[in-house]
Structures are given as C-alpha cells and as structure tokens.
Amino acid sequence: MRFVALVVAALIATAHAQVTIEYWHINSATFGAQAVTQAVAAFEAEHPDIRVIERFQEGSYGGLLTNLQAAIAAGRPPAVAQIGYNFRLFAFNELPHVPIDTFSDRDDYAAFIDAFIPGMLRLGTDEAGVLRAVPFAVSVPMLYYNADLFREAGLDPDAPPATWAEVREAAKTIREATGRFGIGIQISNSNNWVPQGLIESNGGEILDAEGRIAVDGPEVVEVYEFWQALALEDGTLPVVTDAEQEQAFLAGQLGMYIRTSASLANYTAQSNFDMRTAMFPTWGDKPRSIPSGGNALFVFASDPAEQQAAFEFMSFLVSREGQTIWVRDTGYLPVADGVADDPAFLADFFAENPLIAPAVEQLPDAVAWLPLPGERGFEAEQALIGAREAILNGAPVAETLTRTAAQMRELLGQ
C-alpha cells in the first residue's frame, strides 16, 4: 500500500515537472544535425524537468516556414523555431509569436541580454525597438579555396586573392593551367544573400535610404557585369545550380567558392584536398559589407509552462556552453560575448582551427540580411533572382536590371 502510494506520488510529481517542447530547425545531417542533438542532450541533462523534441525541417528556412505556417493554422506550432533572418520581417508582422520582451520579468533576463555581443540583438528587434526573437545562428559568406589547385596552377596558396580583380586573375590562371573552373559564387533560387554582399560591398544598394528599389544603380550593374564576365567572357565561373557548384568544389574541380561559413565543419570533413578559407573579397579599396546569414529563435508556444521552458532552452543555446557545441560543429559564429576568447570554451577551438578565422575577422563588416518589405516582397526577391539567371545566360546587364527594378518597384507598390 505504501509502495503504491509512493509510485503514485512519484508519477504525479514527474507529470507536474515534465514539460515537453518542440524545437524546429533546418540542420540536416550535413548541416549541423549533430550540434542540435548534442545541445539537446546537454540541456536535458541540466534540466531533467524539460524534454526537448527536435525536428528537422526540409527545404531550409523557406521549407521550415511553409510547415510552420501549416502548424500555426492547425493550432499546433512548435514551442521554438529557427526563422531565417530574411524572413524575420514576415514573422514579426504575420506570425503569432511570443516576443522575447515578454520574459523581461524573469530574474535571469538581464543576464541573458547582457551575454550577447553588443549590437547582435538588433537582428531580433523590430522597428519599434521591441526584442521579438533571439539571434542564434550567425554566418557570413567567405572564400573557400583549393590550395592544391592553387599550387598546380602556380599560385601562392598562402596569399589568396583579397579583391575581386585578384579573384578574376587567379580564376583565369587556374582555368588555363589546370583546365578546372576557377570560381563559384553561392546562389539560391529563393533569396539574394551573397548578391546582397556583392552589391553593398561595391557601394550599391538593393533598397536605397528611402526604401526604394535601387538595383538599376551603376554599382549594381557593375557587379552583375563582372559576374557575367567571369561566366561568359573568361569561362572561369560555371553557370550551374548551387548544388552542382558544391559537388564540383568538394570533388576538387573548382578552385574557389564563395560560400557561407556555416558549411565549414561539413566541408572540412568532406573535402580530401588542402582546403583553406579567406575573407570575402572586396571591390578594390571599397569597404566590405556582408549580410549576416542564419536565424533567430522565435517562441510560438501558447502554454505558459512551455513558454518558460522555451526560454530556458533558448538561454542554453546562446549560453557559452551551448554556443561552444553549436560553433564547433557548424561554422556558425558565436553570438555570445567573450565565448570566443574564453579558454574554458571556444578559445582552443579557434586557435586550432585557423579556417574559421577569416569569418571571425570579417564579423565587424556584417550587416543585416535584408528582407524586402511588403506582401509582395518575396516576389520582388524572386525577380532579382530571375535577373541573375538571365544575366548569367547572356542577357544584357543594364537592360535586364532596369526592367527588373521596374518590376520590383511595381511589386512593392513604389
């Protein structure tokens, strides 16, 4: 009798204490899944009262958002989900979420806020200054290169190109000496992440200061003319899908590849050549400006206990311990202040992995990844993608961009 009572009491106690939350992420087996599993295990060990079910979502941030939309419509959203920075305006305005400010009455809130690298929280803050999401993953595009091909072509692998003019020359040399393609640039058929970096580093803008579409500006035309010249004039840039460029680079068939730093851990494991990295090239002396890719964590839980559990979980993910797991197994950059120099956490990792150094070094040049505003913003984004595709297939650059700009302005109601 006493035993039964004990068991019942224990059951009631666990039933009370156990909170289960769902966490949606885009980290596939080759893109950080291990880091997610590890972080969840470490978190659950520290918080036996919270169980985290992590669910991978197909199709990157767009795919996750599609599924999230359906889950919200069905009334069963996950407690926490990664929202790509390019979708944050949409999420701020359209998705019913729990702003992070809501948790400000917690005792640990001030410490939570203070732990971030200064300025980082901007990525989760709306125009009115309300902190709505937790900046979690930050990546920047950088230059990956095949040092073996550099040597084969007679280039110095210790002096990688720093400007686009140098990239062009190196790519030509590689093409002539080895017959391989020289340079690939990460592209997507749903966003303009790297193109934004190329444009803004050249002093151009997708949206000008007044928020008007400016992709017909001379600096933008210059960027796309250069891109087209690499592909069609020099024949050093293959006009292929991004998956094909990636296959080619990892197979040792592509000399240089502009790609997110978040692929570093995977590429290091998969490449069987002397792979190295360098900073995102600049246009001559113009300052570098690169969009920070990645995602912020949004809370969608409606149950108060789940909301608090979600906050605990997010606090862990951005803590020094959580960040150490995350950065180590991905190539994302830390959002927590000091963790990179802390010998108890990432200092050794950064010292032993010089390949991540260029990404860290150019972090001060990172700017917000620009979502286009308005209901038709995604379509405007697609128009610019279409322009790139047309240009790389030989369409006249200035004309194409003029037409695209008009189309984008119409979509944004300008």
Next chain:
Amino acid sequence: MPRRRSLATREALTGLLLVLPALIALGMFIYRPLVDTFFLAFSDWNMVRSERTYIGLANFQEMAGSATIRRAVVNTGWYVVWLVGLLIVFPLFVSAGFTVIGRRARRFFSGVIFAPMVVSLGIASILWLWIYNPISGLSGAIWRELGWTPVSWLSNPATVLGAIALIVAWKAFGYNMMLFIAGMGTIPRELIDAARVDGADGPRLWRYIVLPLLAPTVVFVLFATLAMATEYVFTPIHVLTGGGPTDASTNIVFEIWRQAFRWFRVGYASAIALVVFAVFLTITVVQMLGSERVVSYEER
C-alpha cells in the same frame, strides 16, 4: 410487395452504412478542401492572418494578366509534349521490340526497365543531379570525352525543361511499358495471324490492328501522362531548379505551390488551382464522352 420494398430499403441502408467511412474520408479530405479552395479563390489570405478579405474576381483578373502564369501554362504544355514522346511513343516502340525477343531476355529487360519505378522522385532527382552536373557529373565526363563542351542542363533555359521531363520519364517509363505489354497481350493472336495472311506487313499491321486494339491502354496512359506533366514534375522542379532559370522549368502546379507556400498568397493560389481544376474537369468529361468512340473494339 411492401415486404420487398422494405428489403430494398434495408439493403440501401446497409449499402450506405458500408460506404459511409469512405464517404466521410472523401468528404473531409477531398470535397471540403475543394469547397474551401473555391471560397479562398475570391479572397486575399496568407493562411495565418485571422481575417480573410473578400476581393471578388481580383485574383482571376491578376491571373489573366500574369506573364508568369502564361509561362507556367505554356511550360506545362511542353512537359506534356515531352512526356507524351518519352512515355507513350517511345515505350510503344520498345514494347513492340519486346514482342520479338525471347522470353528470358524479356524477363531480364522488363526487370531492368521497371526498376526506376520503385525509386522516389526526390531520390531520383538527386541521382540525376550527379548525372547532369557538367563539371563533376557523368554527362560532363562523357561530353568531355567526346570533345564537346559540357552542357549545363539545369541552368540553361533551352535544356532545363527537357532535363526535368527526362527524370520523370526515366522513372515512369517501365510502368507505362508494362501497361503496353499487358495491353498487347490481350490482342487475340488469331487476329494478327489473319491480318498477316491478308498481307498486312509490319507498319500496316500496327496501323490497322495493333494500335486500334491498344487504344484503351493508350488513352489510359495518355491521361496518366497528363497528370505527370502537371503533378509529378513538381518534385524535380522543387528539388533541382526552383522553377528557374528565369521560370524556364516552372509549371502550373509548381506555380500554385510557390504562390501559396513560398509567397503566402493562398487566395491567389486557390484561384489558379480552381481554374486548373475546371480545365481538368472539362478534359475528363470530354474524355468520358469521347472514350466510347475511341476505345471501341468493333467497326473500323
């Protein structure tokens, strides 16, 4: 008499009871969404916002003037052309060849040809990426071996649609061929022998005996192919090209999906879906009315 009627009533009730589960499922998963789609087509909604705005015919007006939709419709037509060639004409020839080879060879080749059918389209798309890749893929290697410049199948507007169609054709080819072989198996041997005696040679034998008798199978396969050109191609488009380059590989179903789930214009997407539904309904009705004439074994 009244007893009989009550028996009939009872039978009807039992019948109704037996089909009820199926009716409920159909109602919930097919007809209710269909009705929803109808109402959504006249509204502006992003699936998460609580209010739907009634906007009358605006979605349909926009559709009529949209270059993207026009492109998607034209592309869908081209997918049909490609797939009719690859999945009807070509398998017909191959299955004709099957009639002249030995039984053991037939068994071997049907296994080989049918195998891709069990591969999911998503996997097939990734597999073909390794073939299409002009830099490190199989086609690139072959092209270089032949001294040609490798082709960027998936990034060239001129080749991408055919490349996508080929993936679907590769998968469905064996299935269609089995159907044709089975259809040919039902043609009475005596008819063919009699035609031969009457002096019908290869092409004429086909024109006047085999094809007319195979008509039911061909019509069935044709409709399955129409469905593939609209629905099946979605997966390789989604996995490999996202509709690009510059909308060269998009089709109408991909456009509906993109509007609804990438650009969150559920109302507009519903309007497109409704028009597609109406078109297919018309085709189906016409086919049902016409099929009795085409698929006849008599006369002619």
